[in-house]
Amino acid sequence: MSELPAPMQDRFGAATHRVKNQPAPLEDYNPYLADPVLQTAVKREGAGWAEEEICSFAEWTGRAETIELGFQANAQKPRLRTHDRYGHRVDVVDFHPSYHALMKASIEQGLHSRPWREPGPGAQVARAAKYYLQAQVEAAHGCPITMTFAAVPALQHEPALARYWQAKATAEHYDPRNCPDGEKQGVTLGMAMTEKQGGSDVRQNTTRAYFIGHDGHGKAYELVGHKWFVSAPMCDAFLVLAQLDAGLTCFLVPRWRPDASKNALQIQQLKDKMGNVANASSEAELRGALGWRVGEPGRGVRTIIEMVGMTRYDCMIGSAAGMRQATAQAVHHASQRKAFGATLSEQPLMQNLLADLALESEAAATYMMRMARAMDNQHDEHERLLSRIATPVGKYWICKRTPSHAYEAMEVIGGTGVIETHIMARLFRESPVNAIWEGSGNVQCLDILRAIGREPAVLEAYFAELNRASGSEPAFDRFVGQLKAQFADRETLEYRARQVADSMALALQAALLIQHAPSAVADAFVASRLQPQPGMNYGCLPSGLDCGAIIQRARPQ
Structure with missing residues (x-):
């Protein structure tokens, strides 16, 4: 029997399965060399x-x-x-x-x-x-x-704990086995801080610790209570907050006791999260769980405050990374997809949107990497003070900007971006997580005010950092002047804390881009972020900007 001629094959629908005008997946490339x-x-x-x-x-x-x-x-x-x-x-x-x-x-x-x-x-x-x-x-x-x-x-x-x-x-050896830490070369550590009744207000914690004596690791206690969020419950030990008579205190609680018996840290259920799915988060009860005191009694928050600063910084890195991936996916898609007779990335309205997404991503990455240098140089007083105030500012702003950024990038890609087989669906589901974890937006804003109240020099260090960009952009200088004026009314400062944090983040991002980014990027950021604009959404950049140069810089080559 002879084959059907080509025109008749088309009648049976074979030609509709020829895939055209779809971009190749963004893979098998070097994201560092492309950035x-x-x-x-x-x-x-x-x-x-x-x-x-x-x-x-x-x-x-x-x-x-x-x-x-x-x-x-x-x-x-x-x-x-x-x-x-x-x-x-x-x-x-x-x-x-x-x-x-x-x-x-x-x-x-x-x-x-x-x-x-x-x-x-x-x-x-x-x-x-x-x-x-x-x-x-x-x-x-x-x-x-x-x-x-x-x-x-x-x-x-606690030197005794630290020695072991x-x-x-810190060993660069991953061992996921469910076995005592004594049998492992490398371990992972988690946190168990929040409880149902308190959330971010950990001073409402009801978990109690009872002293039982001394052992080779230090002062040992038994902990009784619950924890509402224990992320990564397969970690080998956890820093846990519990009450002593002196107040909230920090403890290290292992999953296994030194005698290789299971510790009484019991997982009740896993959280069914909308995002962050690969990571397990759990609810747990401590039923006389062994723990060793870390730091002084009643000084639990102070003991972990440096840890909290580090986790908040990593939230900033994670959100900046999400922005970069979303921007790369959007630009990659628009550079290969044609609609209405032209490649999407060549069309003026799409250029406005892509350039805006790229600006947000570059500002986040530049801010995040500047904070990494500050953390590298904590012996320098300016860097220490800057990191103390700029970390909550950046955690608040960058993490909060990520969900709307992810949504707009998803919209560039269209229906395919909503499908779980495209990375954009996961980026969108992941996007709110960092804004909530390690202290929500309000908590970060209050921490900014707390830092200023306890150590006023942090604000001086912040403005000293802005001064490095002064004199080059009149709009930037005006914005900084207006920001300084926002601190004059102390009585309503807490009420206006989000407005202040917004301005602080934008000013520092602008200062860094003015100093380090190409003029096309810095000019566009100042024009679109530091001056009143009629549009509130992405894709509302003012006219006269070099959107093509901004998009080209963001394109994953």
Whole structure:
């Protein structure tokens, strides 16, 4: 029997399955080499020595098979097993192998430890750059990475604990086994702070600690109570807040006791989250769980405050990474997709939108990398003061801008971007998380005011940083003058704290871009962010800007 002629084949619909006018997936590329903003920031902020290592890691993060790990880790949710088949309490969370592959890569790259293991100029900058690249692949597994990294300064309050736990927590060896920490070379650390009745107001915590004596790790207690959010419950130990007579105190609670018996930290259920799916978050009860005191009695918040600052900074990195990935996807799509007779990226209205998304992404990344340099130089008083106030400002602003940014990038891509097989769907679901975790927007704004009240020099350091860009842009100078005036009325400052935080973030981003970005970027940011505009959405840039240059700079080459 002869084959049907070609015209008759078309009648049966075969021709409709020819895929045309669809962009190739953004994969098998090097996200570092495709990102001039990150490249220049790495050199400028003091980590040029690490560029070869960063570039090599980026090559791995851009591979198709690596990107697929992120999809698989989120498609297969963690699963809780509270008991084994014989009725023994086990409290085990099972993860898809892709999650473990991502954790292994992050830990072997030192994202949880390198600045502590190998401190020196640019160590925080190099780590931030690699974290930024990895978070573009998959953000949720960054939770235990961040908490392990941030816990190290808190451990140093108790030398006996630090001698044992710090070496394991900073080891670049991933061991996901459910076994006592004594059998592991490397461990991960988590946090268990909030409770149902208090949330961010941890001073309302009701969990109690009871002194039981001394052992090889220090002063031992038994903890009784609950925790409403315990993220990454398969970590090997947790920093936990509980009450003593002296007040809220910090404790290190392991999953296993030193005698290799299971500690009484019991997982009740996993949170069914809209985003951050690959990472397990849980509710837990402490039923006489062994813990060692960290820091002084009644000084729990002070003990963990440096840890909180680190986790808030990593929220900033994660949100900036989400913006970069969303921008790259939108520009990549619009550069290959044609509609209404022309490539999308060549059409004026789409250029307005793409350039606006690129501006937001570059401002976030530039701010984030500047903060990494400040953290590298805490011995310098200006850098210490700047990081104290600019971290909550940046955490508030960058994390809060991410959801609307993700939505607009999704809209560029259209219907395909809503489908779970496209990374934009995950970026959108992930986008609100960092704004809520580690202190919501209001908490960050109150922390800004608290920092100013307790150490007024932080505000002086902030304005000193802005002064480095003064005199080059009249609109910027006017904006800074107006910002200073906002601090004059102290009586309504708390009521206006969000407005103040908005202005502080925009001013610092503008100052950094004026100093370090091409004029097309700096001019557009000042014109669109520091001057009154009729449009409130993305894609409302004023006329006369070089949108083509901005888009080209953001295009993942």
